[in-house]
Amino acid sequence: MGEAIMKFFHESHGCSLAVDIVAREIGIPLEIVWVDMQRRLLPDGTDLYAINPKGQVPSLQLPDGQFLSEGLAIMQYLVDQRPDSDLASTARGAEKYRVLEWMSFIGSDLHKGGFMPLFKKTTPPDYRPIALQHIAGRLEWLNRHLADRDYLVGDRFTIADAHCYAIVIWTKRHAIDVTPWPRLEAYMARIAARPSVRAAVEAQLVQEALEAKARAAAPEGLRDIAPKAS
Numbered sequence: 001m002g003e004a005i006m007k008f009f010h011e012s013h014g015c016s017l018a019v020d021i022v023a024r025e026i027g028i029p030l031e032i033v034w035v036d037m038q039r040r041l042l043p044d045g046t047d048l049y050a051i052n053p054k055g056q057v058p059s060l061q062l063p064d065g066q067f068l069s070e071g072l073a074i075m076q077y078l079v080d081q082r083p084d085s086d087l088a089s090t091a092r093g094a095e096k097y098r099v100l101e102w103m104s105f106i107g108s109d110l111h112k113g114g115f116m117p118l119f120k121k122t123t124p125p126d127y128r129p130i131a132l133q134h135i136a137g138r139l140e141w142l143n144r145h146l147a148d149r150d151y152l153v154g155d156r157f158t159i160a161d162a163h164c165y166a167i168v169i170w171t172k173r174h175a176i177d178v179t180p181w182p183r184l185e186a187y188m189a190r191i192a193a194r195p196s197v198r199a200a201v202e203a204q205l206v207q208e209a210l211e212a213k214a215r216a217a218a219p220e221g222l223r224d225i226a227p228k229a230s
């Protein structure tokens, strides 16, 4: 009997992109459930809070029915299902703690400390330059780290690169020019060229286009119900 296909709760431009990249990279098929993050609803009308009390994506329904949240935990769970994959051997070996170090930095400093205020409609306008400065400092640090290496840890792609890509790609969404950090720019292009990344990004773009179409067709008052936070 084959593996049961797990449900993966995803967002059209969310940090959950990293989970999709990792799953594709190691060949674990997932059933994507696109979450309407404006309304915190699943396509069948279920409240997102019923499957993740934090009201966030990513979330993964495990074969025993439980829901696992937090990108780091989900990505580590997935690679642990494929102990012979390249991704897992890096994450298990001596460099495991470096991978965790990067995952923590990307999830806290870059995602929450840097980009989240730019996504929140409730962020006061005069905080925006402070957030941009915070992001620039972190991108500068990434650029320096990438001076003599192709990946964040060791000499191969790990879950840290999937995570980093999924967050740094938001520079495009917020029109942040990355040319001052050429090594980071080259790294992003290198990661973007991976088949797993191309497929995961394409899936998000298709979903985003579908959502834009549905929004345009909706009555005006229903187009933007709740402030969105990433």
Ligand SMILES: N[C@@H](CCC(=O)N[C@@H](CS)C(=O)NCC(=O)O)C(=O)O
Binding pocket: 011, 013, 014, 015, 016, 054, 055, 056, 057, 058, 069, 070, 071, 072, 107, 229, 230
């Ligand atoms: N610590 C969580 C953060 C997840 C997160 O912030 N996801 C965003 C989408 S990128 C979200 O669901 N935002 C809605 C909210 O926080 O209310 C993780 O690393 O998975």
